[in-house]
Amino acid sequence: MHVTRLDARGLRRFAEVSLLPAPGINLITGENGAGKTSLLEALHLMAYGRSFRGRVRDGLIRSGDPALEIFVEWQEVRREQRRKAGLRHSGQDWVGRLDGAAVSQLGELCAALAVVSFEPGSHALITGAAEIRRRYLDWGLFHVEHDFTPLWRRYTRALKQRNALLKARARDGQLDAWDWELAESGEPLTRRRQQYLDELQPRFAALAAELAPSLGAVRLDYLPGWRREEFPLADALLLARDRDQLAGYTSVGPHRADWRIGYGAIPGREALSRGQAKLTALSALLAQAEHHAAIRGEWPVVALDDLASELDRNHQQRVLERLLASKAQVFITGTEAPPALAGMQVELTRFHVEHGQLVGG
Ligand SMILES: Nc1ncnc2c1ncn2[C@@H]1O[C@H](COP(=O)(O)OP(=O)(O)OP(=O)(O)O)[C@@H](O)[C@H]1O
Incomplete structure (x- = not known):
């Protein structure tokens, strides 16, 4: 897909701005x-419901x-007509439209427009909190598997209910129903994430070998959020119940999941240089974009904020060559043109x- 028009009003220092990008x-x-980054934030906001610099x-x-x-406004390869989305956000309330019709959930806009952003904070995908890595997996699944979102919602709702009951010191009988619901949605959710990570693995390994060969062969491992090799989620929830009742929240399950990278040439992520962490994050993001393209038949829009300050010339060139070969629409910001160009x-x-x-x- 490629964006053909981006208009914004009241965005950071822009009173009003209108951009007509090329494919x-x-x-x-x-x-x-x-105000360069702000333009990419606007795209990211439409595609994720939040900026990469916060809410x-x-x-x-x-x-x-x-x-x-x-x-x-954007053009999809597989559809004849142009698509368009609008969002007015006050920080508290929002109103959105997609192809002329009102939307009731921000997720509808996010499902329509796919953008992969790489920016100075992206190394957090590798070195930051597990929540960032879960979001990465869920974003990918959200776009390539239509029945993932209902499953995710069902799990999230059950988790909320169980946590509320734990806080209210509810009796065991009341918790049983929500444990069942969590297990029923959490098991397939976990299988999807695991499978998705397995599918990303060869793409990620190839990209990392090209962009960060000093790391050796890389491997992605999914950590499901409970000792899945020992027992199913239903049993894990039951075993954790006493502890959860004391703590007032659910301590096991897919909401505690994570994934980690095994490196052939270094002991672990603590040994990554900052540059290596960035290149690893970029490999993961581009692997996801490639996988999206393979399944959906078109590339997401790729936004690279401040590319030259993030990567040296040699790495800039490798990334750009790969993207040029892909025919993806790419946005690059910088104080000047990246030297590799x-x-x-x-x-x-x-x-x-x-x-x-x-x-x-
Ligand atoms: N809410 C706001 N209202 C008005 N101006 C803002 C607001 N938030 C940020 N700004 C200003 O908008 C600009 C933000 O621009 P942005 O981060 O997009 O710049 P940039 O061109 O990417 O810069 P850099 O090269 O330094 O990364 C800054 O000048 C900042 O001070």
Whole structure:
């Protein structure tokens, strides 16, 4: 898919901005603080319901404005007609439209537009909290498996209920029903995640071998959130019940899942240099984008924030060559064009941002 139009109002320092990107590589340059990243945040917000720099209420709305508005139009390879989505967000409330009709859940916008973002905080996918890695898996599944979301919702709802009962010190009989519900949804949820990670494995290994060969052969392992090799989730919940009743929350299950990378040449993620952590995160994100393309028949939009400050020239070139071969639409931001682009025969669409205004492009 490729974005054909991005309009925003009240986005960080932009009173109003309108971008008409091209299908290939779109380069957005400008000085520090000009507003380049904000444009990628707008896309990310539409595709994830949040920015990669936090929630809407944490500064995404321009000072003094009551809300921000984003409008995105894009073309899908498999569909003739253009698609369009609009979002008005006040930090508390939001109103969204997709293809002219109101949406009742932000997830509807996120399901429609697929964007993979790599930005200076992306190393947290490897070195940060487990929640970031769960979100990564769930985002991928959300886009490639239509029945994943109902399963995920069912599990999340049951978990909420069980935790509320644990806090209220409910009796065992009341907990039984929710343990059953958690097990019924949590087991298939776990199988999907496990299978998804297995499918990512060869793509991830190939990308990591190309981008970060010093790590040796890499392997992805899923950690389900309970001792699954020993007993099913229903038994794990029962065994943890006394402890959970004391703690007031559910201590085992897919909401505690994680995945980790085994490295052939280093002991573990603690031994990664910052650059290696970034390249590992980028390998994971591009593996996910490739997998999405293989299943859905089209690439997600790829947004690379501040590419030159994240990767050295050699790595920039490898990533760009791979993306050029893929025909994905790519957005790259930087204070100037990444040095790797200078040596490549690439057709570029250029935009320049100055003090919250788009000039040229
Ligand atoms: N809520 C807000 N209201 C008004 N201005 C804001 C708000 N939030 C951020 N800004 C300003 O908007 C700009 C943010 O721009 P952004 O992070 O997109 O810049 P950038 O061009 O990517 O910069 P850099 O090269 O430094 O990463 C900054 O100048 C910042 O001070």
